Amino acid sequence: MGTPYLLIAAGGTGGHMFPAQALAEAMLNKGWRVRLSTDPRGARYTGGFPHSTEIVEASSATFARGGLAAKAMAGPKIAGGVAGMVFQMMRDKPDVVVGFGGYPSIPALSAATMLKVPRMIHEQNGVLGRVNQVFATRVAQVACGVWPTDLPEGAHGIHTGNPVRSAVLDRAAAGYIPPGDYPMSVLVMGGSQGARILSDVVPGAIAALPEEIRTHIRVAHQARDEDGERVTAFYNEHGIRADVQPFFDDVPRRMSDAQLVISRSGASSVADISVIGRPSILIPFAAAAGDHQTANARGLVQAGGAIMIPEKALDVPALTQQITTVLTNPEAAQKMAHAALSVGAPDATERLTALVEQLAQKETT
Numbered sequence: 001m002g003t004p005y006l007l008i009a010a011g012g013t014g015g016h017m018f019p020a021q022a023l024a025e026a027m028l029n030k031g032w033r034v035r036l037s038t039d040p041r042g043a044r045y046t047g048g049f050p051h052s053t054e055i056v057e058a059s060s061a062t063f064a065r066g067g068l069a070a071k072a073m074a075g076p077k078i079a080g081g082v083a084g085m086v087f088q089m090m091r092d093k094p095d096v097v098v099g100f101g102g103y104p105s106i107p108a109l110s111a112a113t114m115l116k117v118p119r120m121i122h123e124q125n126g127v128l129g130r131v132n133q134v135f136a137t138r139v140a141q142v143a144c145g146v147w148p149t150d151l152p153e154g155a156h157g158i159h160t161g162n163p164v165r166s167a168v169l170d171r172a173a174a175g176y177i178p179p180g181d182y183p184m185s186v187l188v189m190g191g192s193q194g195a196r197i198l199s200d201v202v203p204g205a206i207a208a209l210p211e212e213i214r215t216h217i218r219v220a221h222q223a224r225d226e227d228g229e230r231v232t233a234f235y236n237e238h239g240i241r242a243d244v245q246p247f248f249d250d251v252p253r254r255m256s257d258a259q260l261v262i263s264r265s266g267a268s269s270v271a272d273i274s275v276i277g278r279p280s281i282l283i284p285f286a287a288a289a290g291d292h293q294t295a296n297a298r299g300l301v302q303a304g305g306a307i308m309i310p311e312k313a314l315d316v317p318a319l320t321q322q323i324t325t326v327l328t329n330p331e332a333a334q335k336m337a338h339a340a341l342s343v344g345a346p347d348a349t350e351r352l353t354a355l356v357e358q359l360a361q362k363e364t365t
Helices: 014-029 068-091 103-114 130-138 196-207 225-237 251-257 267-276 289-303 316-327 330-342 348-364
Strands: 005-009 033-038 054-057 096-099 119-123 141-144 157-159 184-189 217-222 241-245 260-263 280-282 306-308
Touching: 005 014, 005 103, 014 033, 014 119, 014 267, 014 348, 033 103, 068 103, 096 103, 096 130, 096 348, 103 119, 103 130, 119 130, 119 348, 141 348, 184 196, 184 251, 196 217, 196 225, 196 316, 217 225, 225 241, 251 267, 260 267, 260 316, 267 289, 267 330, 280 289, 280 316, 289 306, 289 330, 306 316, 316 330
Parallel strands: 005 033, 005 096, 033 054, 096 119, 119 141, 141 157, 184 217, 184 260, 217 241, 260 280, 280 306
Antiparallel strands: none
């Protein structure tokens, strides 16, 4: 029997490519041959993949972007990509195909469906992306990064979790120091989209805290470049110790040091919070496709590990009240930290690899 062969299909965003990279690394370590199918845009994001991963480009497109001409060409581009992948798979048949979403995954998943190659998909968010919606009932399994995930009838979902960086795993279940009459850290993460509303509301909410809480707080606040100066000035004017930066390259350390995290509920942020185990106040990005950030937050909220404030309800009084609730109740905050851990999946990559191996074994038996 030859070396088993895994074909991974993924789009060009970090949300799709990071878990794809984690699976590629793990399967290569298990002795598999791994190939990544993406499009020219996605190929620009493959620098982190192991060098032994073969990168192939398949023509693809989306009907959701561009003008009339671009949309008119989408169908032929996808058809060409599917034909190319069918030909490639007939010459070199994968043992398993795994899709991670994004329109660049369409050709490989379509070809695998036509040729009846064992296949599965991984969905990072609590609501399926457009491409994964199409294939959810045409694959053996939907590996879900967030649980519960909204799935169509007939789809078989399994909770694997979202793979996290090794720096996060190094701080998995780090000891939590509940809030008290000593220095407390609050980490504010806005993500790459929609961070402005957090920069508009969070500083004011912290400034409005009772003095006995506010005097103990130090803030680490991620803010866009255009917001950083005014956010820093506001904190300084109100005597609040704050480190304001557009990007923190040590989020795992800052999160493990924090008594409270205030964040958007992107899939990777939710995964980090649950693996490290910290109380959080989550403000889902209202414009997220399918409102998937609300779905991402659901598991943490239902477990008691997070408080969710819809964006339309976010203002200074509401946020001040919730911050006060967490930071004046050390026992409740400790319970929130434990509850967050209960929905974490530090072994997400191992769960994914196990599903791939099971799928390959079913084909050979």
